[in-house]
Amino acid sequence: MKDQRAMNSDETAKQTRCKRELRLVDQALQINPKSYWLWNHRRWTLESSPTPDWARELKLVDMLLDKDARNFHGWKYRRDVIANLPQRTPKDEFGFTTTKINQNFSNYSAWHYRSKLLTTTFTTAEEQQNAMQQDFEIVRNAVYTEPADQSAWLYQRWLLGKKPLPLAILGTCLLREDDRSALVFVFNQPTKITNPASISLTVDTEPVNHSGSLQSHYTPVHAIWLPTLPKGDEFVIAIEKDAFVSGSGGAFGGRVGRKVQLGDVQPGTVTIDPSHPIDSDPMTISTPETEDVVADARYQPPAIWSRESKSVEELVEVEPDSKWALLTLVYMMKEVTGRDEDAIRILEKLEKLDGMRAGYYRDLKSEFVLNRAINPPQQILASQTSPAESHTFTLTSVSLTSLPTSTLSNLYTIRHLDLSHNALRSMKFIEILPLLETIELEGNQIERVQGLGGLMRLRRVGVKGNRIRGVEGLRE
């Protein structure tokens, strides 16, 4: 009984000290509401209190966010408070963000919080999609009212989602030279070999030594060097499950690999098979089923993209110089085919409207210029059955500033590349073109000669008229 009383009086004393501490923090926060350690101390004081009044804290945070809606310390502290108020639901918080956005469309902090709450407030796919459709309407209202406010435009991009790119192998090549051979894998996105021993090669069932690709970075192209390649009839590549992993969590590999009829493989020959393996046990591609992958795989169907695109086009008719509307239109054009010309035109306008970011618009324009010049991927794959056609690619004097590797990967069979008289800053992209024999880069803005190391067949690099300051990776 005596212990109980002593304990209670200890608790009461502690609570009193905590209350006093909070008053001190209150005073300090009045002077500096943006101090990391003050907010941390407040949280610590509440957590140390025997009977913390979290409901009161919520009222205080409400007041703070009324005064300064963008104080990110306040928003973070709000989340700490909510975590201690189970009676307050995600739906309540979602409603709070609606209130804040209605008060001021450019409350970026509220849109950000909303993006986190949407998938916890609405838990089924149907509910989420309904909520998103409603949010498309809120965004439409916001951008029509204030087209110069970036918050709603960015939220719209998030609603539209990112196109999932399942890991796929574009093709494999077996390159033979006098002194060595290379087995090259080309993927549609950067990957890493998890363990070189997970790849085994045999000729007529005899193992072939290889050095696995030892890059520590993710790359779409992996070259496995074979010091010797004996003659034989059947060359079998076997890749274990998950031998390759992509940055986004996909994995590639399978139990049994491909067979290639080697015959009498002469030096200088290339054996290409662009399609998937032809064996009875095809290589499997697996993607992890984590929440993150599901969230990233959220991607609105074409009808929604179309609807939103039309809405932005209508806004552009009324506000022809609205940078955000124009840029959003270009963003949407990336998702459809056949609008390269329109996108290029808009980007040239944006270079003038928003000159400080001209470098960005030029890089973006280069994507559309490249797209316009090459055949769509389906045609590339088809033409690979007649290799004579697709071995050369020329794109000169079109002010190319960069080459997106995602599009370039489709050109991986190229042997002769002419990109002279453009505005390329870097030539690093060539490392994803394993069959390259000649590359013309005269009259660009390249500062470093690089990317040559893994290209077994490269015999000519034209870099006259650039800004070369350094050279990397040249071998004898």
Added chain:
Amino acid sequence: MSAESTFLKELHVKFIKQLDDNKDELEYWTGEHLRLSGVYWALTALDLMHSLEAFQKEEVLEFVLSCLNDDGGFGGFTGYDSHLLYTLSGVQILATYNALDRFDKEKIVEFVSCLQDRTSGAFRGDKWGEVDTRFSYCALSCLSLLGRLDAVDVPLAVNFIDRCKNFDGGYGNVPGSESHAGQIFCCVGALSITKSLHLVDADQLGWWLAERQLKNGGLNGRPEKLEDVCYSWWVLSSLAMLDRIHWISKDHLRKFILSAQDEETGGIADRAGDYPDVFHTVFGVAGLSLLGDETLKKVDPRYCMPVYVTNRLGLGS
């Protein structure tokens, strides 16, 4: 001599040399708790301006040693409690002076590694438990300079940072927090140091960072906020690590930084017309270096230290 077109190097060196003479100013004393970071900022600015000798090496090292506590961490000043922020600054100063072997490396490593939460991968700033991606950066940067990244669970640390990614491709201080250029530097820097940049959507984040440039050429830290010279570092170094500096106007940014110079006292302020301080001075100078000013030493965007120092430690990218 227009401040807008000329870099006033000699004046800035003078400004930094006189920092310790300002004992009659309130800010000198209210900044005492972070003096060690102040010394790192001053030293780095001097070094980038080819003027490292303006400080007395042994005096500085003596001060640094006085901030080292028994637990292996550094406090912000002599006698202050250890914290990751000042531990990084301490190690950065030692690295700059090539004096890392003068101190018990392993004790420092132990202090840092004990601050990792082995469930979430996050780092506490000190024993009182505040978690923030700033501290993830401090820990990973510090251990990388000491060559001891193996002392912590790197994949788990990376996973925590990845969970701080937001709808706009940026990063906040904890999962759920809004994107902010300072946090973005910390996260992108940490991911770069741990060879995990493939987790960043470089196009999306690079564009968000490019949108930080305002009409006056300066950079802000997040939408609808004011420009500030320190963002010339947080935003610019992030763009550099993502190889997208050319997405902003270098000329306009350079002019903005130069306009924030104080033509009378030297030093750089947060923007033109305000009082200069050593914090904005180092980030202005580092920003100018990243923009390609050849009169300055090259700065390493991952560490905010001269490249010759990080190269000397074998940390070349």
